[in-house]
Amino acid sequence: MNVLRRPPGLSSFRFYSTQTTRPFVPPASLNHFELPQRQREKPRPASPSFYTARPDFYDQLTSLESALRHAKNALTTCHLLPLPQFARTALPPRVNAWVDKRELGLKLRSNLTTSRYRRVVLVLNELETYRAIAEKAGIVELQEGIRSITELFERADAATMLARGKSKPVKFDEYGRSYTLGKRKTSSARVWIVPAQRPPADPSTTALSTQATETDSALDALLNPHSSSKSNEHVSVAQILVNNTPLSTYFPIPADRTRVIHPLKLTGLLGAYNIFAIVRGGGTSGQSGAVAHGIAKGIAAHEPAVATILRKGKLLRRDPRMVERKKPGLAKARKRYTWVKR
Numbered sequence: 571m572n573v574l575r576r577p578p579g580l581s582s583f584r585f586y587s588t589q590t591t592r593p594f595v596p597p598a599s600l601n602h603f604e605l606p607q608r609q610r611e612k613p614r615p616a617s618p619s620f621y622t623a624r625p626d627f628y629d630q631l632t633s634l635e636s637a638l639r640h641a642k643n644a645l646t647t648c649h650l651l652p653l654p655q656f657a658r659t660a661l662p663p664r665v666n667a668w669v670d671k672r673e674l675g676l677k678l679r680s681n682l683t684t685s686r687y688r689r690v691v692l693v694l695n696e697l698e699t700y701r702a703i704a705e706k707a708g709i710v711e712l713q714e715g716i717r718s719i720t721e722l723f724e725r726a727d728a729a730t731m732l733a734r735g736k737s738k739p740v741k742f743d744e745y746g747r748s749y750t751l752g753k754r755k756t757s758s759a760r761v762w763i764v765p766a767q768r769p770p771a772d773p774s775t776t777a778l779s780t781q782a783t784e785t786d787s788a789l790d791a792l793l794n795p796h797s798s799s800k801s802n803e804h805v806s807v808a809q810i811l812v813n814n815t816p817l818s819t820y821f822p823i824p825a826d827r828t829r830v831i832h833p834l835k836l837t838g839l840l841g842a843y844n845i846f847a848i849v850r851g852g853g854t855s856g857q858s859g860a861v862a863h864g865i866a867k868g869i870a871a872h873e874p875a876v877a878t879i880l881r882k883g884k885l886l887r888r889d890p891r892m893v894e895r896k897k898p899g900l901a902k903a904r905k906r907y908t909w910v911k912r
Contacts, residue, residue, distance in 0.1 A: 624680045634693045637719055641700045644712055650703055661702050666720075667728035668694060674723070694723055740871035748871045752864025753888050757852030761864030763872060764844050766808035810845045812861060826858035833866040833885050837876040843869070859889060 615621070619628035645651040668674075668691055675682040682690075701716040725731060740748050745764065752759040810817040810830065821827045834840040845865060849857045866885035870877040880886050894903035901907050 624678075624686075626678045627680045627682065627686065630678055631690060631693070634690065634697070634719070637716070638693055638697055638700070641697065641704075641712065641716055644709075645700060645703060648707065648709065650707055653703065658699075661699070661706070664698060664702060665732055666695065666698055667725045667731045668723050669725055673725075690723075694720055737867075740867065742871075748868045750864045750867040750871070752860040752862065752867065754859030754863055755852050755856035755892055757849060757856035757860040759847050759849040759857065759860035759864045761861065761868055762846045763865070763868035765872070766842055766844050808841045808844050810847075812847045812849060812857075821854060821858055823854060826854050829858045830861050830865070833862055833869055833880060833883075836883055836885070837869060837873065837879055839869060839873065839876070843872065863888060 617625065617629055617632075619625040619632070622628055642651060669677070671682050671684065671687040674687060674690065697716050697720055701713055701720070704713040704716065740750055742748055747762050747764045750761050750763070752761060812820040812830075817827055817830060821830065831840060834843075845868075847861045847864065849860055851857075852860070862885070866880050870880050870886060877886070896903055
């Protein structure tokens with residue numbers, strides 16, 4: 571018995587796709603009917619980054635990249651890009667103080683990884699380079715536009731942080747004295763430098779003694795051929811006082827005295843300045859190094875032409891070397907006690 575067999579009464583029955591419960595309406599007749607418009611249940615997102623996990627981050631990154639593209643097109647139109655490598659290296663170096671990763675994440679309301687933070691910083695650095703080019707070219711409008719964007723990502727204490735590594739200019743008082751501060755190890759020295767005054771020459775005796783001076787110099791040249799020919803010149807009265815004590819008395823070790831006058835000998839200004847120093851802390855080696863550091867900074871302020879010599883001699887920077895601390899179980903920082911078997 572076949573249950574799947576078609577009943578005999580339905581052998582001539584056919585099904586049509588157009589056979590529905592609703593009456594058929596031709597398409598030409600649909601113009602007479604007002605069909606209701608289909609309403610979207612959800613509004614369309616304003617940005618494609620809506621479907622990402624960090625829409626705020628990608629929106630901000632897209633806007634920065636768009637600003638970078640517009641700045642590049644503007645400089646290219648002005649024939650300033652592409653910039654040759656020698657011209658790019660000639661730009662003044664700029665150290666920027668961008669916000670850190672945590673603060674940038676709070677601004678963008680997203681936890682940033684290191685790679686995403688670096689991606690934003692690279693765009694900001696490129697914008698800052700374009701701003702430097704616009705500043706050199708005198709394009710004020712482009713420069714201010716880029717500046718208004720980059721200042722949103724700078725730290726609140728950017729000026730203080732950028733000025734941290736720069737040395738403050740040496741000030742002079744009404745007497746022409748310079749005040750500097752030198753440091754070495756745990757010693758610090760306050761140094762005052764004033765140009766030495768040469769004794770004035772007496773105009774009344776100069777003309778009368780000219781002939782006698784020439785005769786005496788000729789006689790000295792005959793009697794003492796190895797004597798100096800500059801014996802008639804006045805020697806400037808200059809001295810170095812450390813804690814109100816002469817240099818040779820305060821530093822009895824010759825190496826310490828040599829270290830103090832090394833900046834003066836290197837620049838050829840020995841005897842040209844009176845130096846007064848007040849030094850505290852540390853031992854003789856540290857105190858002499860601190861005084862020499864202060865003297866070098868003061869000489870560079872009085873004679874800017876010799877600053878390059880002092881800088882190449884590494885006298886304008888603080889010597890960061892310190893004595894290594896003693897370790898427990900050792901005789902000194904690294905020296906061990908003698909091993910005894912019995």
